[in-house]
Amino acid sequence: MFSKACEYAIRATIYIGQQSNKNAKVNLKEVAQAIESPVAFTGKILQSLVKEGIILSTKGVSGGYTIDLSTTDNLTLLRIVKAIDGDTIYNSCGLGLDYCDENEPCPLHNEFVVIRKKLQHMLSETTIESLNLNFPNNTYFLKR
């Protein structure tokens, strides 16, 4: 469904969000440990997220990553997915056709529309904040 990079990106952003809620800055190693991901690869992904303005970074001693809490209610999963995987998942044809719409549909076009709409809706409605509000005791897992 998502690329590995995108899965890590979502999990990392949720974790950084959790920690930012506690006013804690976290560095690369901590993030990779918290979400059980390869350190260097995670570094690359966080770099992209910084460039896209999804997370904040500070270099140097006691540097690390945070999220601007004043924007977490706007920070949707869709933004993260778009930043890493682009919008092909919920936009492009499920059977791989270059052109596929109501006028020139693939055999599963209507079926896929329903499913992709659901996915896109979920991604655009779910914010980092909502995840932390709905799970105040962190009753979910970001690794294993």
Place this chain on the structure above:
Amino acid sequence: MFSKACEYAIRATIYIGQQSNKNAKVNLKEVAQAIESPVAFTGKILQSLVKEGIILSTKGVSGGYTIDLSTTDNLTLLRIVKAIDGDTIYNSCGLGLDYCDENEPCPLHNEFVVIRKKLQHMLSETTIESLNLNFPNNTYFLKR
């Protein structure tokens, strides 16, 4: 969503089904042309489908591929997807966790359950026959 191989597999099977309905046997080149896919790669995929008993093949001059029409009402897309991609798409965690269920969920577990159930339902309800019945004039496209 699906691998390229799986996309080709679905399109190829639908095409072979169409032709079998007209009592026509089709060879590799025709299939690849009809669904606009790389010939040799498509050959490999059709090989797998034959092994799985999803399509039939006959070797030699005027050989090619068909589908046993007496079974097309049982031939679901799920079977094709399972044969090529396995069942990770609708079974495994959307955020890539090895263990993820109601007891130890990832943050999006419930959201993903809904979507994957929809996908699985669609794949298990849609048969090759139903596609040909619902689109008697082939008002859909398998290429471009």
Place this chain on the structure above:
DNA sequence: TTTATTTCGGACTTTTTTGTCCGCTTTAAA
């Protein structure tokens, strides 16, 4: 001001997926 710690950026490697090539076997038709 130096130093240790951190992110950044680019080059590189490994693994997986996608795709090709070619000789072998099978088989219908000439």
Place this chain on the structure above:
DNA sequence: TTTAAAGCGGACAAAAAAGTCCGAAATAAA
């Protein structure tokens, strides 16, 4: 019975995705 046309199977090649390495830049603390 020969032959040409098909699928089969295994080795190989290319491209994309996943992941590593390392030196440079930044910066807080000593």
